[in-house]
Amino acid sequence: MAATRQRKPNASKEELLGYYRDMLLIRRFEEKAGQLYGMGLIGGFCHLYIGQEAVVVGVEAAAKEGDQRITTYRDHGHMLACGMDPDGVMAELTGREGGYSRGKGGSMHMFSKEKEFYGGHGIVGANVPLGAGLAFANQYRGNDNVACTYFGDGAANQGQVYETFNMASLWKLPVIFIIENNQYAMGTSLKRGSSTPALYTRGEAFGIPGEAVDGMDVLAVRDAAKKAVAHCREGKGPYILEMNTYRYRGHSMSDPAKYRTREEVQKMRETRDPIEHVRELLTLGGDATDEELKAIDKEVRDRVNKSAEFAQASPEPDLSELWTDVYA
Amino acid sequence: MTIQILMPALSPTMEEGTLAKWNVKEGDKVSSGDVIAEIETDKATMEFEAVDEGVIGKILIEEGTEGVKVNTPIAVLLEEGENASDAENAAEAAPKAEPKSEAEPEPNSAPKAAAEPKAPEPATLDPDWPADAPMKKMTVREALRSAMAEEMRADGDVFVMGEEVAEYEGAYKITQGLLDEFGGKRVIDTPITEHGFAGLAVGAAFAGLRPVVEFMTFNFAMQAIDQIINSAAKTLYMSGGQMGCPIVFRGPNGAAARVGAQHSQDYAAWYAQIPGLKVVQPYSAADAKGLLKSAIRDPNPVVFLENEIMYGKSFDVPDIEDLTIPIGKARIWREGSDVTLVSFGIGMTYALEAADKLAEDGISAEVIDLRSIRPMDTATVVRSVMKTNRCVTVEEGWPVCSIGSEISAVLMREAFDYLDAPVLSCTGKDVPMPYAANLERHALVTAQEVIEAAKSVCYR
Numbered sequence: 001m002a003a004t005r006q007r008k009p010n011a012s013k014e015e016l017l018g019y020y021r022d023m024l025l026i027r028r029f030e031e032k033a034g035q036l037y038g039m040g041l042i043g044g045f046c047h048l049y050i051g052q053e054a055v056v057v058g059v060e061a062a063a064k065e066g067d068q069r070i071t072t073y074r075d076h077g078h079m080l081a082c083g084m085d086p087d088g089v090m091a092e093l094t095g096r097e098g099g100y101s102r103g104k105g106g107s108m109h110m111f112s113k114e115k116e117f118y119g120g121h122g123i124v125g126a127n128v129p130l131g132a133g134l135a136f137a138n139q140y141r142g143n144d145n146v147a148c149t150y151f152g153d154g155a156a157n158q159g160q161v162y163e164t165f166n167m168a169s170l171w172k173l174p175v176i177f178i179i180e181n182n183q184y185a186m187g188t189s190l191k192r193g194s195s196t197p198a199l200y201t202r203g204e205a206f207g208i209p210g211e212a213v214d215g216m217d218v219l220a221v222r223d224a225a226k227k228a229v230a231h232c233r234e235g236k237g238p239y240i241l242e243m244n245t246y247r248y249r250g251h252s253m254s255d256p257a258k259y260r261t262r263e264e265v266q267k268m269r270e271t272r273d274p275i276e277h278v279r280e281l282l283t284l285g286g287d288a289t290d291e292e293l294k295a296i297d298k299e300v301r302d303r304v305n306k307s308a309e310f311a312q313a314s315p316e317p318d319l320s321e322l323w324t325d326v327y328a
Numbered sequence: 329m330t331i332q333i334l335m336p337a338l339s340p341t342m343e344e345g346t347l348a349k350w351n352v353k354e355g356d357k358v359s360s361g362d363v364i365a366e367i368e369t370d371k372a373t374m375e376f377e378a379v380d381e382g383v384i385g386k387i388l389i390e391e392g393t394e395g396v397k398v399n400t401p402i403a404v405l406l407e408e409g410e411n412a413s414d415a416e417n418a419a420e421a422a423p424k425a426e427p428k429s430e431a432e433p434e435p436n437s438a439p440k441a442a443a444e445p446k447a448p449e450p451a452t453l454d455p456d457w458p459a460d461a462p463m464k465k466m467t468v469r470e471a472l473r474s475a476m477a478e479e480m481r482a483d484g485d486v487f488v489m490g491e492e493v494a495e496y497e498g499a500y501k502i503t504q505g506l507l508d509e510f511g512g513k514r515v516i517d518t519p520i521t522e523h524g525f526a527g528l529a530v531g532a533a534f535a536g537l538r539p540v541v542e543f544m545t546f547n548f549a550m551q552a553i554d555q556i557i558n559s560a561a562k563t564l565y566m567s568g569g570q571m572g573c574p575i576v577f578r579g580p581n582g583a584a585a586r587v588g589a590q591h592s593q594d595y596a597a598w599y600a601q602i603p604g605l606k607v608v609q610p611y612s613a614a615d616a617k618g619l620l621k622s623a624i625r626d627p628n629p630v631v632f633l634e635n636e637i638m639y640g641k642s643f644d645v646p647d648i649e650d651l652t653i654p655i656g657k658a659r660i661w662r663e664g665s666d667v668t669l670v671s672f673g674i675g676m677t678y679a680l681e682a683a684d685k686l687a688e689d690g691i692s693a694e695v696i697d698l699r700s701i702r703p704m705d706t707a708t709v710v711r712s713v714m715k716t717n718r719c720v721t722v723e724e725g726w727p728v729c730s731i732g733s734e735i736s737a738v739l740m741r742e743a744f745d746y747l748d749a750p751v752l753s754c755t756g757k758d759v760p761m762p763y764a765a766n767l768e769r770h771a772l773v774t775a776q777e778v779i780e781a782a783k784s785v786c787y788r
């Protein structure tokens with residue numbers, strides 16, 4: 001992947017501190033989720049976002065009020081980044097009453113109408129036409145909002161993605177297709193699953209502009225997202241951003257990870273970590289003191305611990321919940 | 329503070345595992361992400377990473393130990409400034425009890441489909457409109473079209489989308505005239521892309537619009553069935569009630585004529601199984617109109633099954649301002665005392681024809697049109713069977729796990745003591761639809777079969 005990481009930030013100290021905090025919150029939250037999973041408090045599938053934090057934090061930096069977002073089962077980071085309450089997210093992971101879906105959705109299925117977060121979808125590829133539908137609604141209503149639609153490199157091989165590209169381009173829908181290319185679909189590396197590795201070109205046949213972005217660099221992500229968002233708001237139709245990124249953890253919690261080497265992961269962590277990158281930008285430039293960063297670290301850790309406590313203290317849903325919300 | 333490292337659960341099903349190997353020893357410094365041990369689960373050997381930073385104070389479980397229960401302390405981690413005696417203390421501290429909930433009583437062992445809205449009042453012979461309403465002859469096609477047009481006039485969020493619905497005016501001319509009246513923004517021709525446009529419409533419904541999705545026929549909706557079920561039907565539940573999906577999926581369902589196996593399937597039983605969906609299959613033009621209007625207004629996803637052969641059939645339709653028929657209410661077409669015939673959609677043609685013929689033979693058949701398949705007005709069926717003590721179901725779909733099977737089960741459960749004969753189901757034959765005219769005739773259910781079944785349950 002193109003290593004174009006920025007050394008001289010085109011961002012204010014406040015912005016950088018904000019990105020740092022947001023990414024760190026995701027990182028620490030996910031680590032805690034992994035821990036709770038290990039303790040048997042979280043069940044089923046649980047897909048962690050560790051390593052990919054810059055993607056969602058960078059895109060969110062380009063969004064405005066009313067823009068929607070929709071993603072896959074690897075969704076905790078997206079929820080935190082759009083301002084959903086860590087307590088509610090963690091309590092959904094533990095399947096408790098205080099969760100966003102009152103314990104009925106779980107890790108892969110959470111929603112917030114208030115934050116325009118449309119899930120959390122467990123079927124690979126299915127959220128892509130749904131995202132275009134959100135964009136369709138924006139166009140129908142004549143507003144200038146944009147639907148940020150995230151999916152993986154593996155999902156990029158699903159047929160419905162191309163059905164959606166065609167319609168989105170045909171109807172000039174304000175949707176950004178954000179391909180989070182973390183190099184693997186479960187155990188299938190990009191080159192074992194994709195005939196052509198440049199996923200950002202996948203819209204060419206439909207006339208959709210695409211761009212490859214260093215997804216480990218929050219500023220590169222933000223700048224690319226700003227460009228894409230502007231394109232959509234001007235009514236020029238969809239845009240594809242291929243975010244080259246990397247997940248440090250297994251596909252889900254039960255992944256023995258035999259498809260890649262320890263060294264590969266270690267190298268990524270050491271040389272490309274998105275949070276370390278911003279930390280460097282903040283400290284090397286001399287803008288932020290160690291104390292400032294430590295204070296953020298502590299604030300984030302406390303926030304995450306509080307969410308873990310909430311998620312364990314919140315009761316399991318009442319059995320009557322079994323029968324509610326089947327019909328409106 | 330010392331931290332106990334616990335035996336982790338590394339898969340959804342793991343309860344215990346083997347601590348195969350320690351990659352660290354006492355005194356080693358570890359940071360978050362370092363592999364500290366290898367653990368064999370019920371599925372695979374997994375690397376176990378440190379979550380916290382610190383120094384390994386004490387190893388509590390030797391490598392090679394089998395059957396280590398999840399959540400057993402396996403090591404003690406010291407934070408900055410702590411020493412080995414802290415580790416000893418921590419090791420002795422009782423392991424945290426796991427807050428796993430014990431087995432819960434089954435909520436209710438009786439089969440239950442009660443998560444549904446309460447059924448409307450049971451059906452009577454009275455129509456769903458004022459008795460003195462003026463009537464007008466109308467085809468099912470015109471009825472469906474006027475239902476959509478009326479709802480589109482009433483609510484700007486309603487739009488129609490599908491293949492050939494706009495400029496071509498519908499493959500079966502159901503949307504004729506809609507493009508002229510409502511324009512291209514609200515009557516939308518899609519590419520041939522069922523999975524894609526069904527998903528797109530569901531997304532628009534999540535955002536609060538009210539799409540009416542036309543499938544050229546329901547055979548092609550198999551391409552889209554994931555979006556109908558996994559996205560449209562389940563999201564309200566998975567979101568704890570936040571995300572509604574007010575959408576109608578409509579189009580012709582079941583056999584047309586001589587179009588072969590891939591174009592002739594009846595999906596009523598498929599969709600009827602899905603909690604979160606409503607499923608409607610009207611027979612008459614009045615019901616087609618009133619039910620489609622109700623479906624468009626319904627806050628839930630509705631699968632609206634039509635029939636190509638019925639499109640051109642004419643019925644009396646009440647000529648009133650706003651005809652709606654409640655979803656979930658059956659209609660009694662004909663009162664009788666000897667046997668109850670239950671059907672829906674085009675099956676009603678055979679049921680009513682059979683009832684006429686049976687009357688000539690002195691058998692009085694009560695004919696019930698379910699109209700809605702889910703929720704199903706079983707109360708009306710049960711009440712009728714308590715009177716007639718016999719029941720025959722009629723449908724075009726296949727026999728295995730059919731709507732007839734469901735009714736049969738309901739009657740067994742709720743009217744067992746009233747039954748004087750087994751419930752018989754008249755269905756399409758258990759084969760793909762053949763093309764040859766004679767074979768197709770035999771594959772479909774016939775009025776004659778219904779007559780024979782009715783006579784058989786009457787022991788005549």
Ligand SMILES: Cc1ncc(C[n+]2csc(CCOP(=O)(O)OP(=O)(O)O)c2C)c(N)n1
Binds near residue numbers: 072123125152155182
């Ligand atoms: C339709 C479908 N097929 C298969 C799966 C099982 N599955 C879940 S995630 C996944 C890999 C997806 O990889 P990618 O799109 O790259 O996303 P990532 O997990 O890397 O974020 C598979 C095969 C599924 N959930 N849905």
Ligand SMILES: [Mg+2]
Binds near residue numbers: 184186
């Ligand atoms: Mg991937």
